[in-house]
Amino acid sequence: xxxxxxxxxxxxxxxxxxxxxxxxxxxxxxxxxxxxxxxxxxxxxxxxxxxxxxxxxxxxxxxxxxxxxxxxxxxxxxxxxxxxxxxxxxxxxxxx
Numbered sequence: 001x002x003x004x005x006x007x008x009x010x011x012x013x014x015x016x017x018x019x020x021x022x023x024x025x026x027x028x029x030x031x032x033x034x035x036x037x038x039x040x041x042x043x044x045x046x047x048x049x050x051x052x053x054x055x056x057x058x059x060x061x062x063x064x065x066x067x068x069x070x071x072x073x074x075x076x077x078x079x080x081x082x083x084x085x086x087x088x089x090x091x092x093x094x095x096x
Contacts, residue, residue, distance in 0.1 A: 030095065033095060034095055037088055040088050041088055044084055044088065045085065047081055048081045048082060048085065051074050051077055051081070052078065055071055055074045055075070
């Protein structure tokens with residue numbers, strides 16, 4: 001009965017072991033990326049909510065051109081944040 005050479009066996013198994021390590025590493029990177037996206041989504045939602053609340057509070061006691069300009073600027077900022085939010089949510093869907 002012939003014994004297997006350990007070097008040949010190692011050379012045969014090495015690609016499988018490396019592939020397992022690589023998959024685990026890729027999964028860790030993907031998980032970390034998804035966590036970063038989730039954090040960014042939370043931050044953007046908070047910023048949008050904060051702007052909406054600021055706009056409501058500002059609307060209660062102000063009048064005039066400066067007031068209208070401030071509200072318009074807040075609205076534009078909200079639109080930008082909503083656009084970023086939708087892009088990041090789409091990224092997270094593609095990644096998942």
